[in-house]
Amino acid sequence: MSLQAFVSRRVVTPEGIRPAAILVDGERIEAVVSPDQIPEHYKLHDFGNAAILPGLIDSHVHINDPGRADWEGFETATQAAAAGGYTMLVDMPLNCLPATTTVAALEAKRAAAHGKCRIDWAAWGGVVHDNQGDIEPLAAAGVPGFKCFLVDPGINGFTMVREQQLRLALPHVARTGLPLLVHAELPGPIDRATEALANADWSRYSTYLQSRPDEAELAAIRLMLGLCHEYGFHLHIVHLSTSAALPELCAARAEGLPLTVETCPHYLHLSAETIGNGATLSKCAPPVRSRENCEKLWQGLRDGTIDMVVTDHSPCLPSMKRLADGNFRTAWGGIASLSVALPLMWTEASRRGFTLLDLAKWMAAGPAHLAGCGARKGRIVAGYDADFVVFDPDREFSVAEDKLHYRHPVSPYLGETLRGVVKATYLRGNPVFAAGEFPGEPAGREYLAIL
């Protein structure tokens, strides 16, 4: 087995940031020692002042493969992720065809991913209106958890669930012990708001924002907290956008409910005040809200009500963004950001006094725990996979198309100057991104929760 030592003055371990050497034997971390304790015969990689963080884990990505690989796909998504410092992605069960709502569909996904992934991956199973009988078989087949929508996801092949259908599904979910990830918006408040905006100007961002009010998120979260209480399953709220829900989420955690919460870089970086008319590249659901709301989400991260930050990388064909007419009603909602999420987060976090330790918690350890791989990935600790990102936190760069690496290089962040540069990414001891290149053959594997 190959013996390697990864050295830096800023190694981000769970105990703190310190000068250290990470000793790697084959694919695993053997020990984390002081830089003067490197044994002989170890191949040395000295990164100097650049920080070494645990490889990032993104538990919320839409890879769209099989079926809509012209939107994204395993090759391009995992390549963009490697360039962004990620070493594992967990794919959402919709947007692909078939949607991952049966074991047969999971097998189709495994076939689509075979030989194409530059980093490790896993797939969430879907909970839809009529697949209650597939939930436990999907768990047995190795999914790390489930995802459902409380509002129409706006894509063929994946249905929303209402309370009645949730009540049929939740006993099965609870028996698996796996988390249920919930897109928490209810259709009622959205439908009422949208009806009132029938004649509004849909090229204005404010129209779209009004059509997806805070109440839609709040009502959905209240419904789910009640069901969590009743059925005792692990509830995970995906892409929290409204800060108005934070007090209730905080109280539910204090009460001991098995609850976790994520938000996304776009909610922490963009704000409604800065999204111009027709700027549909910034459309997502739930929507980016006010600057004041954004600051409250940062407060939620600070006080621990929000556990993690994941991308919700959700690309589409560029034409679906309707850039020519800039119509927020008809444009596809979704923002692709795998390759720039770490610098986006560092740009915002560093100016608020957070450290790389916070980023490692939000973008590696937190999502790893959710995805069931927290005992093997997401931290720089002996026995863990040798997954690292080498990150220069002091350099700046300008976001350009050639830095994006996913299938269609469109982004609301093009032209922005961000802080922090991903220099290299290592998957189980091997470089998967270095100096702008992707060395070696795709060697990513499915991470199976059942192993």
Ligand SMILES: [Zn+2]
């Ligand atoms: Zn999503």
